Amino acid sequence: MDPCWSPLAKRRKEKHGKDNVKSSKTFMDPVHGRCELPGAAVAMIDTPQFQRLRKLKQLGLCYHVYPGACHNRFEHCLGVCYLAGKHLRLLMQHQPQLRLSTEDILCVQLAALCHDLGHGPFSHVFDGPLLKSMGLKWTHEEGSVMMLEYLIKANDIDLGLYGLDREKDLEIIKDMILGVSTEEAEKRDKSHSWPRRRFLYFIVNNTENGLDVDKLDYYQRDCYYTGLSMRNVYDNLLDSSRVVKCDDDVDRICYPEKYAEDVFHAFRTRFDLHNKVYQHRVVKAIEYMLVEALTDGAKYIKLSGTGGEIDLKDAIRDPAAYTHLNDSILDLIWQSTHPGLEGAKKILRAIDRRELYTCIGRVNMPDAMNQQLFSEDESVRPSVQKVLEEIVMTSDNDSITESDFIVEFCQVHHGMKDENPVDKVYFFKKEGEEAAKIKTQEKLRGILPQFYEDRTIRVFVKDPRKIRRVSDAFASWARDQDGAGSPHCSMSQDPTKLLNFSE
Numbered sequence: 001m002d003p004c005w006s007p008l009a010k011r012r013k014e015k016h017g018k019d020n021v022k023s024s025k026t027f028m029d030p031v032h033g034r035c036e037l038p039g040a041a042v043a044m045i046d047t048p049q050f051q052r053l054r055k056l057k058q059l060g061l062c063y064h065v066y067p068g069a070c071h072n073r074f075e076h077c078l079g080v081c082y083l084a085g086k087h088l089r090l091l092m093q094h095q096p097q098l099r100l101s102t103e104d105i106l107c108v109q110l111a112a113l114c115h116d117l118g119h120g121p122f123s124h125v126f127d128g129p130l131l132k133s134m135g136l137k138w139t140h141e142e143g144s145v146m147m148l149e150y151l152i153k154a155n156d157i158d159l160g161l162y163g164l165d166r167e168k169d170l171e172i173i174k175d176m177i178l179g180v181s182t183e184e185a186e187k188r189d190k191s192h193s194w195p196r197r198r199f200l201y202f203i204v205n206n207t208e209n210g211l212d213v214d215k216l217d218y219y220q221r222d223c224y225y226t227g228l229s230m231r232n233v234y235d236n237l238l239d240s241s242r243v244v245k246c247d248d249d250v251d252r253i254c255y256p257e258k259y260a261e262d263v264f265h266a267f268r269t270r271f272d273l274h275n276k277v278y279q280h281r282v283v284k285a286i287e288y289m290l291v292e293a294l295t296d297g298a299k300y301i302k303l304s305g306t307g308g309e310i311d312l313k314d315a316i317r318d319p320a321a322y323t324h325l326n327d328s329i330l331d332l333i334w335q336s337t338h339p340g341l342e343g344a345k346k347i348l349r350a351i352d353r354r355e356l357y358t359c360i361g362r363v364n365m366p367d368a369m370n371q372q373l374f375s376e377d378e379s380v381r382p383s384v385q386k387v388l389e390e391i392v393m394t395s396d397n398d399s400i401t402e403s404d405f406i407v408e409f410c411q412v413h414h415g416m417k418d419e420n421p422v423d424k425v426y427f428f429k430k431e432g433e434e435a436a437k438i439k440t441q442e443k444l445r446g447i448l449p450q451f452y453e454d455r456t457i458r459v460f461v462k463d464p465r466k467i468r469r470v471s472d473a474f475a476s477w478a479r480d481q482d483g484a485g486s487p488h489c490s491m492s493q494d495p496t497k498l499l500n501f502s503e
Helices: 005-018 039-046 048-055 060-064 074-095 102-112 122-131 140-154 168-178 182-189 198-202 215-226 233-241 257-278 281-301 310-317 331-337 337-352 367-373 383-396 465-480 495-501
Strands: 025-027 035-036 243-247 251-256 302-305 308-311 358-364 405-413 425-426 455-462
Touching: 005 025, 005 243, 025 074, 035 039, 035 074, 039 048, 039 102, 039 198, 048 074, 048 140, 060 122, 060 281, 074 102, 074 215, 074 243, 102 168, 102 198, 122 337, 140 168, 168 198, 182 198, 215 233, 215 257, 233 251, 233 257, 243 405, 243 425, 257 405, 257 425, 281 331, 281 337, 281 358, 281 455, 302 310, 331 337, 358 383, 358 465, 367 405, 383 405, 383 455, 383 465, 455 465
Parallel strands: 251 425
Antiparallel strands: 025 035, 243 251, 302 308, 358 455, 405 455
16 A cells, blocks of 8 residues: 555545645755755655654764764755755756756655665764674665655655655655666666656766765765865856766766866865775774674664564664664663673773774785785685784784784775776767767876775774784784885874883
């Protein structure tokens, strides 16, 4: 049965009629200024499932290093929804021949609004290292689709009252959130089977080149709240973009050739955010400690689900439980009297006291490992576990064990691993003159870096008394690896400055 037409929804419509339709609302945003959102978006915002995003910090544990990074997923989703509408209205203004409908715009805006509904506590820590430590493979996009379906059903939101098809357009919105794979896009291109215009599917989650309104919002928002300087090119990109037929006969959102440098700087902002904020050594140290605490205490953390009490790991399949899962999960641990959570409390107490795992340095990823990284044969690919074992074997007299430290493969790139993301973006010279093309690197040689991905190996020591021993073993291991270099770290984390903690 269609949840939009449950008995309660029918009674509401019979009783209230058009009064049940939400009106548009305007809010002030520190990044975008005055933002107006459509009534359908307001109907979804005013639900427990969406309000949950107020309790999820956008940058997770970066707040422990960047005190200004206290913004939440809530305002990010509002910002992405606004940018999606702004982008499409600009396209309508510049290209009225596109004949975009109100329904086209609304589908994209609702996908933008709900694209992060599935994020768990502490953002990417939850659907990344935490669930991985529990042996689960799951993405927050899957969670967003689950929560969107539940939000509509639990709150009897009738998309039909806003001009959308209750079933077909809901599937389109879900498609836009999940992103259309390259294989699926090629299949639809050949069969001309896109339910709505092709380019609409790449505004929120651009699986072709990564340049979408989600990125354009968080690039600006995260820089604003962390104090990271950036070159503001985003208004130019939105205003100058056009839907153009490309040289492969596909209509895409393209950019004027003269803005190629601005496109690259957008991708460069991503690199800088990962390098300086998201993968900051102290942020990662706290993440490792939090994951250890939650993994250790997971079986003792109980949530209220559809059928009663459930475990933390089962919440990803239970939207009723997931509705109340947010950053306050740490309060559940602190307030619990269960003896099984004492280990988790000890780690959380260490975080509060700033007794953190120590990053003793990093080295370049060795040449041999770089060559094997993308091998089709999984058995020859480098692994964290293998490096961990090799470092332990390098130490003297079994002075350290694998449980004493953490090895991390740190990969920072511009959005396309070791490839140039600008090579995935189409540019046009003058409107209507010729098909849009990929811009050659020759024309951008002056601004492009030599390498698009920075690959390093970092080591974090858990016990300060083991810093010297692990440091010596790590340095000894690195000397035997061509291209690795010597371990280096910031002065504040230099092991020679921490000798007073060593045995």
